[in-house]
Amino acid sequence: MEKIKVGIIGTGLAWERLHYPAYQELTDRYEIRALCDIDRSRAEKWAEQLGLDSQRDVYSDFQALIDRKDLQVIDIMVPIVKNHPVAELVARSGKAVLLEKPMGATLDQANATRDLPTHYGIPMMVAENYRYSEEFNLLRDLVGQKKIGDPVHFIYQNTNCFPCAMTKDTFSATEWRQHPAYPGGDILDAAIHPLAGLRHIFGGIQFLQSFGVPQKDDFSPYAAVTVNLHFMSGVIGQFAYYPAGQEIQKPLVGLRIFGTHGMIYMEDNQCGVINVFHNDGGHEIIPFKPMRGYYNELVNFYNSLTGQEAISVTPDMEMGDLRTVYAILQSITEQEVIKVDKVPQYTVH
Structure with missing residues (x-):
């Protein structure tokens, strides 16, 4: 080889x-x-x-x-x-x-x-490791295969306590993240991951509307943001990102996708299982191995360089993820609904 x-x-x-x-x-x-x-x-x-x-x-x-x-x-x-x-x-x-x-x-x-x-x-x-992770590929496939019927809406609560990690041996301890020289701070650096995951599942975003709680800490202009999302597929939902605090109660709110025949629940991307609940009382537990995105992206890159397959996450896909973050910041500032994408899909199936 x-x-x-x-x-x-x-x-x-x-x-x-x-x-x-x-x-x-x-x-x-x-x-x-x-x-x-x-x-x-x-x-x-x-x-x-x-x-x-x-x-x-x-x-x-x-x-x-x-x-x-x-x-x-x-x-x-x-x-x-x-x-x-x-x-x-x-x-x-x-x-x-x-x-x-x-x-x-x-x-x-x-x-x-x-x-x-x-x-x-x-x-x-x-x-973008979320697009290569086992869990978000499973979620995309479950939705695409209509495992819970037609997807209708979702809630996704993502908590990342930046202050908790600032004095530890973590990414949050790096000087350039604590005092970022780019718009959005931790929202651009970290929230882009779960947003990429949502786009991987549901495709392009037609509109979004955002709200933020301002704070003085340098690492993020907002202690928390909430985002109402309308995907071009017709799915709607709410994404909440909380970088300034903790989610103490367990199980976590996590990601919950509601469909016409049931719902999907993933507590977080480290839990190792996706739960599928059916309206008829059925329940499936689907395991996944966390942190496989980095391995999978290197496999895909190798295969593309040796002519075996195309690159799955193109610059256009990542541009859509970044544009989503900037649309969130724009919506908060202008107090307006913002158009995001012009084409419905930024995923490779």
Whole structure:
């Protein structure tokens, strides 16, 4: 099996906890050849663990890594404000791009990132793990197969206590997330995931209307947001995101999808089961393995690079996810209903 040769830009938490474990399962398909980090000593520690030469294969200047002729793919895990400029330099070099979401800190940046594959003729995948996760693919299939009849509406409560994690060894402890230099703060960084999951299940969004509770903390302009959503498929629902506090009562509200013949319930994406309740009293428990999105996206990217299948999560799909976040922020500010998508589907079935 051909091994794809990879260079890594950014060896922080996203690499350590998300991408690296997936690469470890795919050593027959990927070979990590070079590492770059603004903290060279951190990259050197990883080089030692991976058996790389710290003099030859470790960089603090990402352009020097990009210039290496032996690399086929660059996996970019940097602060959001650097996503577009780094991705553009990689694309300009002719190498394939694996980029963490979101594609840019602004809509203009994201639009420019979306166009990189066309401008430079390179493959690019946006690493939106919710679209590759077992649970959201199961949910999409259950809805598509009308397991509960026609879907009518949903509620989705997502709580992410940012302040609880700020002093721990977590993503919330990073300086650039605590004091973000991009609109929306944690809403753009974290709420984009469950919103991508909803779009994966139901498709494009026709309208949305949002409300927010303002706060002074830098990590997010709002302590909580609620969003009324009208999908182009006709499904309606409410998404609530609470980054400033906790949901103490168990089981969690989670995601509940109501249909003409029953309902689907998933407490959260770590619980490992999806419950299907039928109006006739029947009940099914469908298991899933959490945290498989990163593995699945790397499998899909490998298969696309070797001509076996298309990239499932295209830049256009991720652009729709990002546009949804910006529409939420716009709706709160303008106190208006906002149109979001022009086409009904941003999913690959």
